[in-house]
Amino acid sequence: MAQSVDVQSTEARAARRGRLAGFAFTLPAVAWILLFFAAPIVIMAVYSLMPLAPDGSLSSFSLQNYQRFFGEAAYVQAIWNSVVTTAVVVVISLILAYPFAYIIAYKIPKRWQRLALAFAILPFWTSYVVRSYAWLLVLAPTGVINWALRALHLSDKPIILAYNAGATTLGFVHFFIMLNALTIYANLVQINPRYVLAAQDLGASAFRSFLAVTLPLSVPGMAVGAFLTVVLCIGDFITPQILGGMKELLLPQVIMMQLQRQLDLPMASAMSLVLTLIVAIVYLALQRQLRMSRL
């Protein structure tokens, strides 16, 4: 009896030690998240509730900043513009990235795949700002496209390709095709080729086996790519600022407006929290598909 109690207490101690060790191992990660993610969010939330007074001090708690934000149609329009632009960028990037990733994963010999991937990520090597200005050199009225159109006598007057929402979308898509291609490729190469062979053995055509097997199994790669695109695209200020010509405002531009003259950090915090909330909603919507282990 006493021996059994000893064994039990030894096991309990070992289990406790195991739990403590597990906790100790996760502590740095938890501390990191608390310090650099949770704490800033809490600070932003508190700031957003303390409107800026004319003398630069913070007023007492109120919802004034949120009332001002949602009471101004132009600011609410910025949320809508950001969501629509991001959705369009995600859809176009996925549509263009998928065949690209598929070809690298299945059609290019394995020994060439690394080189193909290196080419795929080339745009990541240049600065984001430089890349946006490079697009301006292509799209501007004095840019490469208009120059070519004039040289070929296809147009007398320059066609307005830059300084609009289309140019912003193009700048974004150029960047995010590569990101999505990487996540989709990483997913595709993990799919067991025997599943496709089994489908074809059962009489499915190549296209049918793609639709029934490969495509559903590559959804996690697309979901991760889509989520990363949403996170990076919806919060970006540089591309719409350089290529968009302010034909419409996106939310990050409205946030910057609060800072550029008045340094209204509380109002900017309120707007940034709304932006964070949108990203959180997207995360929750994609949560079931966001399986990093598949990458």
Next chain:
Amino acid sequence: MTMTSRKTYKLNARLTLALLASGISFWSLTTTAVAADNLNVLTWCDHEDPALLEPFEKANNVKINFKDIDSTAAALAVLGQSKPGDWDVLVVDQTDTGRLVQMKILAPLNAKDFPFADIPAEIADAKLSSVDGTLYTVPEKFGYNTVAFNKAAVDPKAMEDINAIWDPKYKGRIAIYDYYVPVIEYVAIALGKKPADLNSADLPAIKEKLIALKANAAMVGDVTTVQQALATGAVDILVGGGEWVTAGMAKDNPDLDYVIPTQGGVRWQQGLGVFAASNNKDLATKFVQYIVSPEAQGKLATSSCYWGMPANSKAVLNDEQKKILRWADQPGYIKVSHPYLQMTSDFDKELQALWAQVLQSN
């Protein structure tokens, strides 16, 4: 550890200590020899040329440390991350003098310490530099937010009418500078309104006029974007532009020019202030005096970052520089131009919301 390695270890330790000690003494000696003092300046990019700073540094045996800002808000952001006393001098948009005094950021100055007799009366206007009769900022440089253009593509005579920018023949050839304060003010002038009297009741008409201007424009953009658009020929007209865009590029592209329409234009004006929390107020004041001296004013006006009119009319400039700056036209330009709006925080928010509405309009 063997005897030899222990010896080597001891030798290395002594050598390291000796090098460290000599390094520290050398560093302290050199820093003492190079500069007895430091002056920390929050400044726009036009105060950073060595040719401007070195004479003051040498004369006063001081090292000027500067941090680049591009607006009052950027200065406030830096101050928010600094200790009181970290900064001595501030370059400021003079329209913000009152706001900074209200925030207790600026120290009072003595007008007798500065050459106000050599500064045009409109530029020296106490409304921009003083609060309740006390001087807080000294004007040092000014210029215009009006209309800049490429005279190879646009008739300069036509640009003398402020309403020309609404002409459909310029559709798609116009850029608008994305700073709502001068642009709204400029449009108010086009509507025949006196900027100093603007109030909320004026805003619907201004909004309508701005939306029409945006419809005629190819783009709205920040300093870099609009400057690049004008310089590369992507647009021919820049609303809100002035000598700060064209003068610096005059040598490379003499076709870039600006004009103040007969109806008037907007005048930007920057000044120098000393921080209330500065531990080095005497030296800071001396620096302000240096910057408004004729020699420094000439260098500041023709800075490698951007050109602008010196506040001191005795600034040392050659004939070519004066020609580019339209020196002879200044008395007339100053008379028809209006300084930036001095407004309450609430009215500023109204203008900002109006600007957002204009940018969101189709």
